[in-house]
Amino acid sequence: MSEITSARHIPDRLDSPLSAALRSWELLLVLVAVAIFIANSLASPYFLDPWNLSDATFNFTEKAIIAVAMAFLVVSGEIDLSVAGIIALASTLMGAVAQTGAGTGTLVLVGLGVGLGCGAFNAVLVTRLRLPSIVVTIGSMSLFRGLAYVILGDQVYKGYPADFAWFGQGYVWWVFSFEFVAFLILALVGGIVLHRTIFGRQVFAIGNNALAATFSGVHVERVKFILFLMTGVASGIAAVMLTSRLGSTRPSIAQGWELEAVTMVVLGGININGGSGSILGVVIAAFVMGLITFGLGLLNVPGVIMSIFIGLMLIGVIAVPIVFRRLAALRRRG
Amino acid sequence: MNAMSPTQSVHTAEAQPLLEMVGISKSFPGVKALSDVALSLRAGHVTALIGENGAGKSTLVKCLTGIYQPDSGEIRVDGKPVRFATADAAQAAGVTAIHQETVLFDELTVAENIFLGHAPRTRLGFVDWAAMHARAAAILHGIDAPISTRVRLKDLSIAQRHLVAIARALSVDARIVIMDEPTAALSYKEVEDLFRIVARLKAAGKAILFISHKFEEVWRIAEYYAVFRDGRQVGAGLLADVDQHDLVKMMVGRDVAHVFPKGEPKIGDTVFSVRKLSHPTEYDDISFDLRRGEILGLYGLVGAGRSEVCQALFGVSRPGSGEVLLDGQPLVTRSPSDAIGAGIVYVPEERGRHGAITAMPIVSNMSLPSLRQTSRRNFLRMAEEFALARTYAERLDLRAASLSQPVGTLSGGNQQKVVIGKWLATRPKVIILDEPTKGIDIGSKAAVHAFMSELAAEGLAVIMVSSEIPEVLGMSDRVLVMREGRMAGLFDRQGLTPEILVRAATGNSEGRQ
Numbered sequence: 001m002s003e004i005t006s007a008r009h010i011p012d013r014l015d016s017p018l019s020a021a022l023r024s025w026e027l028l029l030v031l032v033a034v035a036i037f038i039a040n041s042l043a044s045p046y047f048l049d050p051w052n053l054s055d056a057t058f059n060f061t062e063k064a065i066i067a068v069a070m071a072f073l074v075v076s077g078e079i080d081l082s083v084a085g086i087i088a089l090a091s092t093l094m095g096a097v098a099q100t101g102a103g104t105g106t107l108v109l110v111g112l113g114v115g116l117g118c119g120a121f122n123a124v125l126v127t128r129l130r131l132p133s134i135v136v137t138i139g140s141m142s143l144f145r146g147l148a149y150v151i152l153g154d155q156v157y158k159g160y161p162a163d164f165a166w167f168g169q170g171y172v173w174w175v176f177s178f179e180f181v182a183f184l185i186l187a188l189v190g191g192i193v194l195h196r197t198i199f200g201r202q203v204f205a206i207g208n209n210a211l212a213a214t215f216s217g218v219h220v221e222r223v224k225f226i227l228f229l230m231t232g233v234a235s236g237i238a239a240v241m242l243t244s245r246l247g248s249t250r251p252s253i254a255q256g257w258e259l260e261a262v263t264m265v266v267l268g269g270i271n272i273n274g275g276s277g278s279i280l281g282v283v284i285a286a287f288v289m290g291l292i293t294f295g296l297g298l299l300n301v302p303g304v305i306m307s308i309f310i311g312l313m314l315i316g317v318i319a320v321p322i323v324f325r326r327l328a329a330l331r332r333r334g
Numbered sequence: 335m336n337a338m339s340p341t342q343s344v345h346t347a348e349a350q351p352l353l354e355m356v357g358i359s360k361s362f363p364g365v366k367a368l369s370d371v372a373l374s375l376r377a378g379h380v381t382a383l384i385g386e387n388g389a390g391k392s393t394l395v396k397c398l399t400g401i402y403q404p405d406s407g408e409i410r411v412d413g414k415p416v417r418f419a420t421a422d423a424a425q426a427a428g429v430t431a432i433h434q435e436t437v438l439f440d441e442l443t444v445a446e447n448i449f450l451g452h453a454p455r456t457r458l459g460f461v462d463w464a465a466m467h468a469r470a471a472a473i474l475h476g477i478d479a480p481i482s483t484r485v486r487l488k489d490l491s492i493a494q495r496h497l498v499a500i501a502r503a504l505s506v507d508a509r510i511v512i513m514d515e516p517t518a519a520l521s522y523k524e525v526e527d528l529f530r531i532v533a534r535l536k537a538a539g540k541a542i543l544f545i546s547h548k549f550e551e552v553w554r555i556a557e558y559y560a561v562f563r564d565g566r567q568v569g570a571g572l573l574a575d576v577d578q579h580d581l582v583k584m585m586v587g588r589d590v591a592h593v594f595p596k597g598e599p600k601i602g603d604t605v606f607s608v609r610k611l612s613h614p615t616e617y618d619d620i621s622f623d624l625r626r627g628e629i630l631g632l633y634g635l636v637g638a639g640r641s642e643v644c645q646a647l648f649g650v651s652r653p654g655s656g657e658v659l660l661d662g663q664p665l666v667t668r669s670p671s672d673a674i675g676a677g678i679v680y681v682p683e684e685r686g687r688h689g690a691i692t693a694m695p696i697v698s699n700m701s702l703p704s705l706r707q708t709s710r711r712n713f714l715r716m717a718e719e720f721a722l723a724r725t726y727a728e729r730l731d732l733r734a735a736s737l738s739q740p741v742g743t744l745s746g747g748n749q750q751k752v753v754i755g756k757w758l759a760t761r762p763k764v765i766i767l768d769e770p771t772k773g774i775d776i777g778s779k780a781a782v783h784a785f786m787s788e789l790a791a792e793g794l795a796v797i798m799v800s801s802e803i804p805e806v807l808g809m810s811d812r813v814l815v816m817r818e819g820r821m822a823g824l825f826d827r828q829g830l831t832p833e834i835l836v837r838a839a840t841g842n843s844e845g846r847q
Contacts, residue, residue, distance in 0.1 A: 010736060014738070198705045201705060217703045
């Protein structure tokens with residue numbers, strides 16, 4: 001072309017990755033986590049005991065596994081509020097199968113299979129019938145838990161095989177429980193898939209502009225279908241762990257967990273409107289929430305107060321960045 | 335062109351300006367959007383504001399309408415300094431703006447749209463519906479717009495909506511009217527109607543600021559001009575004293591030698607054939623061949639079905655019947671991904687909605703359709719993505735601070751370069767460009783045109799949808815004209831005139847309506 005075209009070099013990025021990291025939400029979360037950790041260790045002399053810390057992780061690992069899968073869905077601009085309903089249905093069906101004397105392997109397959117099936121149910125309604133996911137999954141939340149109530153009534157399923165208990169109560173090495181290790185591995189895999197693969201990039205593209213993603217050759221519906229299967233399976237995994245840890249199933253199991261998972265996702269810095277965020281943030285947010293609830297437990301704060309606390313945190317996390325942005329904008333307009 | 339003189343007399347040229355802006359500066363973090371600019375608008379006259387995208391025109395308009403506060407400088411109305419702290423304050427002072435994409439409400443009636451927020455009230459404080467409809471009808475009559483005040487906006491055409499937007503601007507008794515690219519979405523006849531309205535506003539003593547990329551329009555309706563470049567005012571005065579060449583030079587700060595760099599085409603074999611493509615409602619019986627190295631212009635009025643045909647070829651929608659052949663083989667595209675895989679790509683008309691993911695960085699936009707190329711076994715490689723993005727950014731002369739900058743922060747022309755670059759990176763055989771230079775500045779326009787010629791010279795087959803006759807005539811080897819979903823003619827470049835195109839597109843034997 002003309003002479004002005006030559007040698008106009010455009011840099012890759014203006015600010016270094018380090019300075020971006022210093023201004024990141026993730027760093028802020030780490031500081032919050034450290035502060036709560038120190039507060040907890042000052043509040044209770046037992047807190048720093050390795051076994052105590054290990055116990056603390058059971059508070060959040062199951063929810064956090066769901067939150068990692070939910071993060072994908074929220075980044076893509078969708079949401080799944082039926083996750084706790086899936087746990088109830090999966091746990092109930094595992095209980096029913098256990099009553100027939102099925103072995104541990106079968107139970108795990110049932111748990112994961114129910115998760116996959118429920119995820120596929122949501123996926124079909126959202127991607128094939130093009131219904132909004134928030135409506136679909138509010139409906140299926142009641143549907144799945146309702147089925148659990150129909151099957152179980154006010155009964156309790158017990159009598160799980162002895163070796164089934166390992167998934168919720170076993171340790172891989174020293175104080176590291178199977179649940180905790182599984183969470184770390186799944187989070188690592190999730191982080192790599194979301195941030196380092198073509199699939200993950202497509203999820204971000206969809207969350208930012210699904211139309212433009214379609215026009216760029218992304219199979220938007222196919223990707224979303226997979227994401228709903230992922231939250232379904234993650235709920236199935238959580239159902240296996242929770243059932244194993246409790247050793248029993250009631251239809252009210254995991255009540256309200258969908259909101260705690262969404263809180264972790266949003267606290268972790270994933271934009272609730274889709275398009276941005278990181279798995280690292282969600283993982284740190286899971287630790288923050290685990291530490292807070294455990295710390296409040298150490299201080300003998302009742303569960304009702306805790307749920308008020310979680311609710312306030314969720315509102316705060318969504319509101320604070322918005323308020324700050326508005327204040328900054330006001331100052332600029334001066 | 336440059337012989338055209340202002341249509342209105344300029345005997346009041348020495349009168350005091352109705353509105354003056356002096357020494358206006360405005361900075362944003364990292365960018366100086368306006369530095370020390372001046373502008374004056376005179377009652378009963380049109381001042382054309384000209385400049386490339388990113389020259390600071392929009393920022394100026396926002397300062398004038400109270401959306402931004404200038405960092406320094408003064409705005410005077412009737413010689414008295416004013417300060418527009420809010421959009422309401424600007425409106426109260428008689429400044430109103432008609433934007434490129436005006437915000438109106440589909441479900442409300444015409445009258446409600448016109449008077450939303452300042453509806454006439456009865457003594458009890460209720461909306462005075464009778465007065466509202468009467469006044470709305472009066473305003474619409476005043477601009478020669480035969481639209482009922484009681485229909486809902488969703489039942490109107492784009493041009494009619496535009497008239498409602500103008501009526502709304504007039505309903506606040508504005509003395510200063512800003513029109514930000516008002517003709518961008520209008521057809522030939524609708525533009526004529528708009529010009530009549532502008533002439534009326536002028537006669538009514540309004541001061542009009544007219545922002546446009548189209549020089550013919552500027553010369554037809556404006557008396558004064560102001561040229562902006564890189565946030566500065568680089569020239570202003572009477573249009574009668576300058577010609578188009580002078581303005582272009584001021585705008586780009588250099589000479590733009592030839593706007594349509596059409597080389598001697600080396601046209602090869604047929605690569606792409608469309609046979610009797612039909613859709614139940616949008617288009618019917620479309621057939622053409624496209625050869626290597628050829629640019630096929632696709633001309634027609636807005637709504638003639640051009641974009642629909644292109645989107646069907648790209649797999650976004652499905653045709654009812656018909657056949658598409660690529661390299662002689664039948665091709666079925668069920669999704670854009672099929673089309674891209676086969677080597678057919680589409681640069682859509684609506685950049686922000688379909689073309690680019692504006693919140694994501696340049697590099698991710700460029701690499702999105704080529705991720706297979708820049709990755710290893712599904713794992714992303716950022717270094718290769720940056721390399722790919724840099725290759726096409728440099729080839730297209732992209733102006734950006736960094737490749738990690740969100741596309742939405744670029745000017746329209748540079749956004750378009752990103753979208754074109756992302757498609758070239760897929761190494762297509764056929765590229766479909768839908769209004770490739772719509773709403774972009776003359777510098778970027780020339781770059782896009784030069785690039786199209788270059789691509790054709792490299793053996794790519796190009797389909798260019800365009801509503802701009804000079805562009806169609808300047809760039810195409812052949813032109814397919816569509817009218818109401820059907821082919822109205824397929825013309826060779828030789829001997830093609832604007833009259834032939836307009837006649838075919840409108841079906842009017844006079845060539846214009």
